[in-house]
Amino acid sequence: MDETVGAYRILVVDDEPDLEPLVLQRMRRSIRSGQYQFVFAQNGVEALQKLGQDADIDMVVSDINMPQMDGLSLLERIPEVAPDTRSVIISAYGDMKNIRAAMNRGAFDFVTKPLDFDDLRVTIERTLNNLEAWRQAESSRVKLAAIENELDIASKMQQSILPTEFPVSPHYEVCGSMTPAREVGGDFFDIFNLENGCIGLAVADVSGKGVPAALFMMASRTLLKGTAIGMFDPGKVLGEVNQLLYEDNEAMMFVTLLYAVYNPATRILTYANGGHNLPVLIHADGSHTVLPSTNGIALGVMGGAEFEQATVECAPGDTVVFYTDGVTEAFNNQGEEFGMDRLLKIFETPFDNCRTTIEAIFDTVNDFAGDAPQFDDITCLALRCTEAS
Secondary structure (H helix, E strand, C coil): CCHHHCCEEEEEECCCCCHHHHHHHHCHHHHHCCCEEEEEECCHHHHHHHHHHCCCEEEEEEECCCCCCCHHHHHHHHHHHCCCCEEEEEEECCCHHHHHHHHHCCCCEEEEECCCHHHHHHHHHHHHHHHHHHHHHHHHHHHHHHHHHHHHHHHHHHHHCCCCCCCECCCEEEEEEEECCCCCCEEEEEEEECHHHCEEEEEEEECCCHHHHHHHHHHHHHHHHHHHHHCCCHHHHHHHHHHHHHHCCCCCCCEEEEEEEEECCCCEEEEEEECCCCCEEECCCCCEEECCCCCECCECCCCCCCCCCEEEECCCCCEEEEECHHHHCCECCCCCECHHHHHHHHCCCCCCCHHHHHHHHHHHHHHHHCCCCCCCCEEEEEEEECCCC
16 A cells, blocks of 8 residues: 555444554554554444544444444445445454445445454555555546547647638639547648639648647647738748747647648649648549658747748649648558558549549548557548649
8 A cells, every 4th residue: 555645544433432542552553654543433323423524534444233323324324425435344253144234335345353453454454455546546537537528629629720611613623631530639731712813722730639739730720821811932931830830839849731822823833841741743644743842841840940842733633632641650450551652552543523532542541440549630631623724
């Protein structure tokens, strides 16, 4: 038993007047060391009063045969007054009928008369060890409930900023989806209208889990959208967002972020990559190209960072797929990683639209993972050039 917990308070209930001085004398070392404190009552009625007045009583040691209220009746009443208290009954040797009745009414253990104090010490220690284990389990349950509540809040925060409707244009189509992990992370994707018919597209993955990640995700998304409206070049947008995140980032969190601007008039996609997974350009014939990295770092960790940008011209029928590492780093029960090769293999069969492309990715990843736990969010965003301008 952990003696660092403090003195356990034990209520001894017995109508024999000489039991109190005997207990105090025989248990004096444990009392002096601060391990136990003893409280005494003469019968069940007095015991219930003391339990109601003293919430710190951890354990009851009670005789069965007492005036006014016997030990068995006391056992029935204890849960009403002190439900977290453990009880040990004192019984005559061989009195199995009463012992069974006591155990059925919630007694944790029993000792027999005449009292063997070595046996009593062992029984007390075993009972309090059980109580301590139960308290730790209860504390863990409460903490788990708090964590689950936090993750639920984070999930709702996360889902609240994801687009539910996608831009409609005769020149392009867009579709995105995110499946949260059991432990909520900070993935997000976004699409917003810009000047001259252009659209901004972003996919990101925030470090960490739970509410802090969700809050950092929301801040990143807000800063990105606000900055993108005033700046056209994705590289400059990432540089500005990075600086703003860095200046107010005591927790040293970071976000990998790919931001792109698509101009349907020219069919040119301009993008900058802040430490994120490389997007894939899928051609109408099923061939594909992994878009080159622009060598940018994750946002929020280093002030003054510069972000290069690159361009790619899309042909009618081309689809650009953005995704987070929850796709490529999904694992199955054999410990195999989904990986980039499996992702690229999906695109060997051409798809008619963005939605079927996204669905094929999710279905393939889920089939690969099977019932293996999902440890990270899975997020995809796709842009398809539907016709020549």
